[in-house]
Amino acid sequence: MTKSTTTHPSPPVVFEDEFIAGLTDLFENKIVFNKVLGLKLTLLSPERVRARIDMRHELVGHYSYNRVHGGVVSAALDALAGLAVMAAIGARHMDETPAQRLHRFAKLGTIDLRVDYLRPAIGAYFELQAEVLRLGSRVASTRMEFFGADGKLLSTGAGAYIVS
Template sequence: MSHIKTTWTGQLKIQAETSLTDILQQLCDAFNHSPFLQHNGIEMRVVDDQIQGHLNMHPNLIGNVAYEILHGGVAATLLDSLGGVVAMAELYKRADEHHRAQVLKQIERLATLDLRVDYLTAGRGQYFIAHAEVLRMGKKSCTMRMSMQNDCAVNIAVAIASYVY
C-alpha cells in the first residue's frame, strides 16, 4: 500500500516551469499505478495534450459469456476513471501559479459524486478508447461527459459524472 500512496496524485511534482504535457503525464502515471485499473488493463495516455483512456479486450473482461462482450462494470470503470483524471487536469489548467498548492489539495481530494452510464451497443472490439470533456467547472465540483468507442470507432457507451474536490 505504501507504494500507491507515494505515487498518487497528491505527490505531483509541479513547479513554475512544469509544462502542461508533463502534468498530464504525471496524472496518467499516477492513475496507471492503481492496482484496480492495472487489474482491468485500463491505461491513461496523453494524446495531443489530451488524456485518453485505453483498454485492450481480454477474456477475463467478458461479462456476457454467450456473446463474449465487455463487462459493463469495466466500461463504467474506464469512463469514471477517465472523467476523474481529466477533471484533475482541468483544475490544474485553470489555476494560476499562485493557486497551485490549493489545486494540488483539490486534486488529491477529488471523488465521484454521481455517475450515469448509458450502454449504446454491445461491448465488442479488440480495444476501446475513451474521451472526456468538461461540461461545468465550479468552485467545489464539476460535471464531465465521457464516451467510449471500440476499435471500429463504434460508440459503445457514454457517461455523465459529477466529481467533488
C-alpha cells in the same frame, strides 16, 4: 463615438512534462483498479483526456459473446472523467508547481455517475474520452464516451465530481 475594446484570447495551457508524468503515473499505476482494468492514457490535455483498454479474458461479462462486462465500461468511464477533472484543475492552477497541483486531487470523488449502454462492447480494444463541461469551486460536471475499435459509439456517460 464608441470606444472599441479588443480582447485577446489567453494562450493555450500547456502542461509541463513533470505534471503529465505525475498524472499518468497516478492514473495508470497508483490507482490500482485502473491497472486492473488495463487503462492506458493516449491523450492528456486541459480540454480532453483519452485512454484505451485492450480486451482481455478477465473483462468478459458474457462468455458466449466475449462481451465486456458493463461494470468495466462504467468503471473506466468514471476513472477517465475523474482524470479529466484533474486535468482541468491542473490547468486552472498553472501558477502552482506541478507537485502542488498533483496534491490537489486527494479530495476528488464521484458524486453521481450515469452510463447509457448503446451497443454491446465487443472488440479487440476500446477507446474512451472524457471532458469537463463545468468546473466549479466545489463540483465538476463531465461527459464521457466509450468507443469500439471500429470507432462506433458503444456507451456514453455523465458524471458529477466533488473537487473540494
